[in-house]
Amino acid sequence: MAEKHFKYVILGGGVAAGYAAREFAKQGVQPGELAIISKEAVAPYERPALSKAYLFPEGAARLPGFHVCVGSGGERLLPEWYKEKGIELILSTEIVKADLPANTLVSAAGETFKYQILIIATGSTVLRLTDFGVQGADAKNILYLREIDDADKLVEAIKAKKNGKAVIVGGGYIGLELGAVMKINNFDVSMVYPEPWCMPRLFTPDIAAFYEGYYANKGIKIIKGTVAVGFTSDSNGEVKEVKLKDGRVLEADIVVVGVGGRPLITLFKGQVEEEKGGIKTDAFFKTSVPNVYAVGDVATFPLKLYNDIRRVEHVDHARKSAEQAVKAIKASEEGKSVDEYDYLPYFYSRSFNLSWQFYGDNVGDTVLFGDNNPQSEKPKFGSYWIKDGKVVGTFLEGGAAEENQAIAKVARLQPPVGNLDALKNEGLSFACKI
16 A cells, blocks of 8 residues: 655544644645544544534534634534645544654554654543443443444434433543433433542542532432442343442443543554653653654643643643644754643533532642532532642632633632631632632
């Protein structure tokens, strides 16, 4: 097969790839210079929609509605946009071999792609229960959510098992968002997770208690401190029961699993320096290999604000790291420089009528403020994290846009705080006056 040559190749077709392409177009890229190679069959889209509006029973989001960059208020890049810019979208193409010293990628179909500069934007894949040898985990209607194909399977299952029973395995992001969306689709929902409270990597027990209470009020059964150890299926091979470690058995027409992910970096093992489970980069997302950059979920990068190096799995960082890498590539070609990446960690989620945002670092003492009663008509509460006498992290449920901006500013500026009781009484107004 003939080789294809490009100046720039973005490997991966997710959020980061789309935002990188937009930045290349902004900076000036010649037709034929840039290719995006993706194993997905569609142009880059805003992945967060899959666990939210894509699954709504009415007014559901569909492509081309949520192609990048609409998630951040930017223009929507349809497949035609890439054509107009002379950017080659190479879809439904899985790369099975990467030879970084030779600047070469090889696809499953045996095609060879040569590049001068590579941006690794392969993202993450979901952890599957079959990876852990869970008995019966290959039954039909045990579903995962990462790509649009996964979401389509879930939409089909929701239609086929109308008003049935759903079991959500996992109490993190996907678990909470999918628990809500299955309830909105009129399913009988149970959530199962091993931790003592939901979203344990981010939430304090107090914050988690609100969401668990709110979900329980919606009729969702929450089963904590145990895990799924097996599944039984019917004669069609469709899942019908979930066996839990504590001996309980739950009926299920659909099981949705959200037990975490792992960055897709196997292709590059032994060829590039790794750290903390990702590919190590500098503040411009350059890796240890010349002309190879890594962005989004796969990058372990310097988090300047905390003088630390971290890997961040979130859409906000995927967008911003991609833009930073392209700016750095273009600047270095022109003999210029760009500022170091100075990221403020940001996470958010929406489910039912709830919407929270978190900024900064969740370390140190915590102060909870506001109305966190799950029964309230319009609950609104938040939390500050205080370390070494400074506010380093902020969380707000039910905030207006300007209030969310205020808590972001607090996390960035890290104002000193003396009395925690006074901070609790002041609550959100502390942030709004900074």
